[in-house]
Amino acid sequence: MNLLRASTRRGLSPGRLLGLLTLLLAPALAAPALAAAPAEAGPNGDPGFLQVYDANVENLPTSDEQPPATxxxxxxxxxxxxxxxxLKPDVYLVQQLNNKAQLDLLLDRMETHFGExxxxxLAENDPEPSKESAGxxxxxxxxxxxxxxxxxxxxLQLVKSQSPxxxxxxxxxxxxxxxxxxxxxxxxxxxxxxxxxxxKxxxxxxxHWPTMGHGGTECADxxxxxxxxxxxxxxxxxxAPYGATDLYIAGGDTNAHDREDATWRKWYAMANGDLPGSTLGFRDAVYADCQTKPDPSACRKDRWTLVTSVNRRVDYILGRKPGGALPRMTDAVVPTFDEGDLADEALSGDGDNRDLDYSDHRAVGTRVHY
Incomplete structure (x- = not known):
């Protein structure tokens, strides 16, 4: 707000305004320079890994999607x-886009954000609208x-992804x-x-697996x-001509959390290759990273991705190599909504809607090594 307009609104006299200016400017002149904006992500040129993110983006919510405010x-x-x-994302695995037009919007905005x-x-360019209240x-x-x-x-360049x-x-x-x-x-x-x-x-x-209300939990296995x-x-x-695939990466929303009280759920015990008896042999980025922390259980609990009746971890990045070998996965993150707000404020230069989150789900990011 312009200081002169502010003084008028608050009933400040010219003399008091001069005093206020003196108080404001004196420490500013002696203060060190303001901190620079954070350094921005660069392209990943390391041949040893890919920078991967996964997010259920909830149809890209915006501030004008009201009512209701939620x-x-x-x-x-x-x-x-x-x-x-x-690093900028090399691979971005996304759930819940409207259609091809919204994918094109996301791609356009990613080019604006990352300069790449x-x-x-998409699984479907023009999906039929749900006949039930899926949202x-x-x-x-x-x-x-x-x-x-x-x-x-x-x-990366596309080799193959044709329907069906x-x-x-x-x-x-x-x-x-x-x-x-x-x-x-x-x-x-x-x-x-x-x-x-x-x-490679x-x-x-x-x-994206069905919700509990649609019988998805019972079929997670x-x-x-x-x-x-x-x-x-x-x-x-x-x-041909590339030969055998070198790495498999899957990201998604399971709508089924990994643990029930003190017991791993069956689907997760089968999937997580770092657990004894796993039959599917994936590495879970967050689990692997939390195993390196002093309290792995607290680490996983802190990295929830969805709030329902409790905080649950239902969004995952899973990786596997040919023959069932586990790829190294490092630098795992689950960005909080506050971290998104602060990044927006630091880079956009025009403030942020602090009361609005980037999704109902928190995203997951990691480096998946070959």
């Missing part, structure tokens, strides 16, 4: 947060939902049986990518097995 959000906060990290071109593929009270904004794999084109072999439908419980769910939002998508820096190939997938199979089916395990 539908509003500030999805750019997550972009600003990524910009304050060391990104490309992507709760925000259904009007979330009735169309699909999932995406996005990549940085200077680092690039997608699959997650399962839910109907009449006591796990069958294919009929919601477009639960259709996973995969892409085979060539890494132009390392010369990567299969990347984005998935089946969905974990299906995810594992889909990564290598339909020719995504090799491709």
């Amino acid at each position: 539908c509003a959000g500030d999805w750019h906060d997550l972009m600003y947060y990524m910009r304050t990290q060391e 071109r990104y490309a992507g593929v 709760g009270e925000c259904w009007d904004f979330k009735k169309r939902q699909t999932n995406a794999v996005i990549w940085r084109t200077d680092r 072999g690039n997608r699959w439908q997650a399962q839910n419980l109907v009449d006591g049986q796990c069958v294919n769910n009929n919601q477009p939002r639960t259709k996973g998508v995969k892409a085979l990518l060539h890494d132009k820096v390392s010369g 190939t990567v299969t990347a997938a984005s998935f 089946e969905n974990a097995v299906e995810l594992s199979n889909e990564l290598t089916e339909d020719g995504y395990d090799s491709h």
Whole structure:
């Protein structure tokens, strides 16, 4: 606010205004220079790993998605947060975009934020609107939902991702049986990518399992097995002239948390290759990072991704190498909503909607090594 206008509103006399200016300017003249804006992320040129993020973006919430006020959000906060990290995303696995038009919007804004071109593929370019209230009270904004794999084109190029072999439908419980769910939002998508820096190939997938209210929790075991199979089916395990795929990365929203009281849930025990008896052999980025901390359990608890009746961890980045070997995963992050707000304020120069979050879900980021 202009100081002269402020003085008029508060009834300050010219003399008092002069005194106020003296008080304000004197310490400013003696103070050190203001801290510089944070350094921005650079491109990843290391052939040894990819910088990966995963997020359920909840259809890119904006401040004008009202009423109700709970539908509003500030999805750019997550972009600003990524910009304050060391490296730009190489791979971005996304759940809950409206359609191809919203993917194009996201790609355009990513180019603006990062100064790089990104490309992507959706499970469905124009999904049918849900006939049920899949978005709760925000259904009007979330009735169309699909999932995406996005990549940085200077680092990765698309080898293959064509319908129908690039997608699959997650399962839910109907009449006591796990069958294919009929919601477009639960259709996973995969892409085979060539890494132009390392010369290696990567299969990347984005998935979204049905909610508890749609019988998804009961079929989490089946969905974990299906995810594992889909990564290598339909020719995504090799491709001429590149040969065998070198790395598999999957990111998504399971709608099923990893632990029930003191016991690992069956789906997670099968999936997490760092647990005894795992049959699917994935590495979970957050679990692996928390195992290096003094209190792994507290670390995992602190890195929740969704609040329902309790804080739950339902969003994951999973990695695997050919033959079931576990890739090294480092620098795992689960950016908080406050961190998104602060990054926006630091870089945008025009403040931030502090009361609005980038999504209902917190994102996950990590470096996945070959």
